[in-house]
Amino acid sequence: PVRPVLPPDITSRKGGVPLVVLTAYTTPMARLVDAHCDIALVGDSVGMVLHGMPSTIGVTLEMMILHGRAVVRGLQKAMPVIDMPFGSYEEGPAQAYRNAARLMAETGAPAVKLEGGQHMAETIAFLTARGVPVMAHVGLTPQAVNTLGGYKVVGRDAEAERVMADARACEAAGAFSIVLEKVPVGLSARITGELSIPTIGIGAGVDCDGQVLVIDDMLGMFTAFKPKFVKRYAELGAAADQAIADYAAEVRARAFPGPEHGFADQVKS
Numbered sequence: 277p278v279r280p281v282l283p284p285d286i287t288s289r290k291g292g293v294p295l296v297v298l299t300a301y302t303t304p305m306a307r308l309v310d311a312h313c314d315i316a317l318v319g320d321s322v323g324m325v326l327h328g329m330p331s332t333i334g335v336t337l338e339m340m341i342l343h344g345r346a347v348v349r350g351l352q353k354a355m356p357v358i359d360m361p362f363g364s365y366e367e368g369p370a371q372a373y374r375n376a377a378r379l380m381a382e383t384g385a386p387a388v389k390l391e392g393g394q395h396m397a398e399t400i401a402f403l404t405a406r407g408v409p410v411m412a413h414v415g416l417t418p419q420a421v422n423t424l425g426g427y428k429v430v431g432r433d434a435e436a437e438r439v440m441a442d443a444r445a446c447e448a449a450g451a452f453s454i455v456l457e458k459v460p461v462g463l464s465a466r467i468t469g470e471l472s473i474p475t476i477g478i479g480a481g482v483d484c485d486g487q488v489l490v491i492d493d494m495l496g497m498f499t500a501f502k503p504k505f506v507k508r509y510a511e512l513g514a515a516a517d518q519a520i521a522d523y524a525a526e527v528r529a530r531a532f533p534g535p536e537h538g539f540a541d542q543v544k545s
């Protein structure tokens with residue numbers, strides 16, 4: 277069946293109540309996100325957050341399909357969007373279409389996201405014209421960490437006009453929305469004002485048409501590092517650490533399991 281929220285519904289939210297977006301990688305997290313968010317993004321951040329990879333470069337299409345299927349199973353109303361991983365779309369429109377079609381057909385998600393501005397415009401147009409809605413992603417594009425030289429702010433000073441041109445190119449190519457990552461606040465407000473598609477910010481200030489965070493970051497589950505733009509709304513990592521420490525101590529003291537966790541030898545009559 278057709279999903280309750282599709283990319284054109286997201287586009288029409290431009291300028292209204294901000295779009296609420298979180299990443300999700302598993303069915304239980306997708307259920308929690310579904311209750312409160314407009315979009316559940318199956319980000320390639322899954323490689324770093326759940327698989328311990330040093331960057332998103334090693335994430336594969338198979339990983340995105342597996343996590344994408346898990347997330348789609350957990351959603352009833354929020355719209356899933358799946359990241360195209362590094363190496364699955366950059367060669368050109370035909371390669372991008374082949375792999376985007378697999379992501380959509382094998383997960384049920386109605387849209388994909390890919391990183392890139394002007395140099396990806398031809399690919400975005402090719403996909404969009406053939407039934408693949410595309411969320412674009414400009415500013416800091418983590419799959420380009422090795423050419424960018426780190427996870428730095430993108431779009432300060434003279435670089436601002438290039439990011440603006442990237443955003444405009446994505447819109448002109450037909451992207452239904454666009455992520456702005458680690459873009460300075462003034463520039464991100466300017467892009468939001470100029471584009472007619474929603475901007476979804478991460479580290480891009482409050483003026484975007486929506487916000488996205490990595491769920492494990494905002495829950496305090498992923499603590500290897502904390503970007504400045506992350507706000508922790510919970511400390512689940514610390515809570516889990518305490519729970520595991522309590523369990524270990526109780527097992528060592530034979531305090532767990534208790535009688536209430538065991539099974540009687542005779543069935544009571």
Ligand code: KIV
Nearest residue numbers: 299319320321455488
């Ligand atoms: O992979 C991801 O989680 C993302 C969002 C942070 C935008 O691309």
Ligand code: NA
Nearest residue numbers: 319320321359
């Ligand atoms: Na991503």
